[in-house]
Amino acid sequence: MTDVTSALDYWPAPPPWGWTADDLDRLPPEGPNGEPDFFKHVELIDGALVFMSPQKRFHERVLFGLRVALNAQAPDSVTAMMQMDVKLGHRMRPCPDVLVVDTAAAADDDRTYYTPDEVHLVVEVVSPESEERDRKTKQARYAEAGIAHLWRVENNDGKPVVYTYELDPATRAYALTGIHHGRLTVPVPFPVDVDLDGLPR
Structure with missing residues (x-):
């Protein structure tokens, strides 16, 4: 199992081994700098984390x-x-x-x-x-x-x-x-x- 915490050491670049679909279940509630709900609305598209903009x-x-x-x-x-x-x-x-x-x-x-x-x-x-x-x-x-x-x-x-x-x-x-x-x-x-x-x- 990939250590997602260590992956965030590379932020905002992806970790060298890349993001996987299973990583989304292990992302922390806070962002790399303590931002609340940082990963709340994110999806994985071709190995890249995509953050969704505020909904209209x-x-x-x-x-x-x-x-x-x-x-x-x-x-x-x-x-x-x-x-x-x-x-x-x-x-x-x-x-x-x-x-x-x-x-x-x-x-x-x-x-x-x-x-x-x-x-x-x-x-x-x-x-x-x-x-x-x-x-x-x-x-x-x-x-x-x-x-x-x-x-x-x-x-x-x-x-x-x-x-x-x-x-x-x-x-x-x-x-x-x-x-x-x-x-x-x-x-x-x-x-x-x-x-x-x-x-x-």
């Missing part, structure tokens, strides 16, 4: 609204949740904004991450600082891991626009299945009908 109200509203809508319509076998990690590999542990996982996995309150085989849908709400990660890097990594469905949400003058993708098993890449303004109606990963403009404010 649009982001929070869409996350909450989609989670509520998904759980209201989901079959008993799956559960929607917000901002839980998915361990995609040794050096890849992103934190989707919303995800739908097996209910059996969601029932374990001690979990800090899920594995791709437990995840049916990931949703990323794009922020200005996360555009490249959400539109390119994460999308490619989720597809490589075999997660069947991805939704990307963009802010269009304060209204959410949802781009839906489904995994092509032959190419292990996502194919765009729709661009949804105002209302999101899809048959997979289960039948969903959401009034996007009516999400809670």
Whole structure:
């Protein structure tokens, strides 16, 4: 097991052996200089720690609204949740904004991450600082891991626009299945009908 405390001796550079997905469970509550909650909102992208910027109200509203809508319509076998990690590999542990996982996995309150085989849908709400990660890097990594469905949400003058993708098993890449303004109606990963403009404010 890597000693995460010694890894912080190299801060802000990564340790010579690099960060791993399991390191996120061993990060201290305080930062290298005693900053409180320093590692509270961090994900691992291709071996690099990525700190998430403060959440804007649009982001929070869409996350909450989609989670509520998904759980209201989901079959008993799956559960929607917000901002839980998915361990995609040794050096890849992103934190989707919303995800739908097996209910059996969601029932374990001690979990800090899920594995791709437990995840049916990931949703990323794009922020200005996360555009490249959400539109390119994460999308490619989720597809490589075999997660069947991805939704990307963009802010269009304060209204959410949802781009839906489904995994092509032959190419292990996502194919765009729709661009949804105002209302999101899809048959997979289960039948969903959401009034996007009516999400809670």
